[in-house]
Amino acid sequence: MAGRAMKVLEAFGGEDRVLTLYLPLGGDVKQRIAHLKTRSKKLAEEVGDWASRPLEGLLEDLHLGEGRSPLGVGLFASPSGRSLALPLPSPVDGQVISKRPWILPALEALCPLLEAWVVWIHRGRGEIFRHHAVLERVEELSEEIPRKVRDAGFRGGEERRLERRAETSLSKFLKDLAWRLRELNAERPAGEVWVTGSEEVMPEALEALGRFSLPVRSLKAPKSQEDLERSVREAMGARFFQEAEDLVERILESPGRSVLGLRQAIDQVNRRALMSLVVEERRTVRGVRCTSCGALGLDEDQCPLCGSGMEEETDLLDAMAHRALLSGAEVLVLGRPSSLREHEGVGGLTRLSR
Known part of the structure; x- marks a missing residue:
């Protein structure tokens, strides 16, 4: 979450005029296209071509005509030609032109949902998904695994041999799956791993993936990909x-x-001393900003840091x-x-005791 927000801030560092446009992306493809064309024309007329270009x-950036799309998007653009699209997991609406990207709505949408790997394990087949704004299927691995023989009898020795072969095949398949997940995570780091599958394979799957460097959490087996995402x-x-x-x-118990x-909170943000900042809900609060160093305030006439x-x-x-970010x-x-x-509705923790 913080990584994606930081990419937006870094992309527009040094800009003094930034358009932030949040759009819900509900409805079918034709409705989305019509809505985007209307907003694009209005922006070009009211702000300029630079604002309508993103x-x-x-449509091409988010592949709105192909498969599933995010429920919302944040668009950021500046007169210098910089632009960035941030897919969001929930619909957000709003438009602001200011000296910086309007980041709080994106944080509210992104905070509950970490970027994560989701692994759905079937017998002899493993599907790897990436969860960000939507659940995106990345890769599938498969291997033939014989089923364990459950009945006993005069062929007990043969049954045991087949059972050992099934266990060995499953173990190898899960190790291969874990290694592939490590490779994918090295290319696109995530915050955690969610694992689901049948009761038959889950104990071995959790053991194999439990050695992963990320937190591994289990889920009840879903009926479909939509059920899995939900x-x-x-x-x-x-x-x-x-x-x-x-x-x-x-926060309340750490004096x-x-x-x-x-x-x-403003004082500690100005001093860059915060480890965590918590805001209950997004709302409009007016204050003041230093014309020289950018320090913030509620109602001060002079900057608390530089006196400007x-x-x-x-x-x-x-x-x-x-x-703070x-x-x-x-x-x-x-x-x-x-x-x-x-x-x-605001609190935080400093890095060091005061």
Whole structure:
């Protein structure tokens, strides 16, 4: 999640005018194309050709005419010709032209869902998927594995030989699958691995993939790819909810490192001292920004860092997220109320005790 957000910020570093356009991509292909053409024409008329160009290339970039597409997309463009499309797992709508990419809506959509590998293991066949904005099938591995013989009798020795052959074949297949997953992850690193399959192969599969360097989590066997994607998202959402609750509890119970409320959070963001910044829900909060060094504030007349004058900042939470990400902090947007509500819905942890 943070990696994709950082790519957007890095792509537009040094720009002083950036268009951010979030679009939902629901409906059939014809509806999407008609919607994109309408928005493209309107942008060209109201802003300029530079703003409409990313929309014109969106159909090809996201392959909207082929297979499944994300539920939303964030488009970023600048007059210098830079542009970037960020697929999103949920529909988002909005448009802003400002001095930086409008990143908070993307963070809210991306936070619950890590980039992950999803492995669906059948007997003698393994499908590897990549989950980002959608579940994308990457590769399939297969190997003939004889079934174990379950009945006993006068052919017991032969049955045992066939059983050992089945176990050896399955073990080799799972090792090959694990190695291939390592190779794919070296090319496109992810945050975790989800594994599903029949009860017959899951114990051996979890053991083989459990040696992987990423966290490995299990899922109930799905009925279809759509069912698999739904299960992955639900499991990721449940995990994110619990991890966010744990982080908020740490913030509230760590007096030496806790940051509570807007004013404290702004101070630590300015000092680049945050390890984690948590925002309950995306909303508009106005503040101020230093005209010289870019430090943020609520209502100060002079910059708290360099003493220069301050100008209006129309989206303080987004500016805080932007500055925190660039300083290496983790930024989470919960998208729901939490125990931080009593502290203006904002909290964090500093890297060191204060």
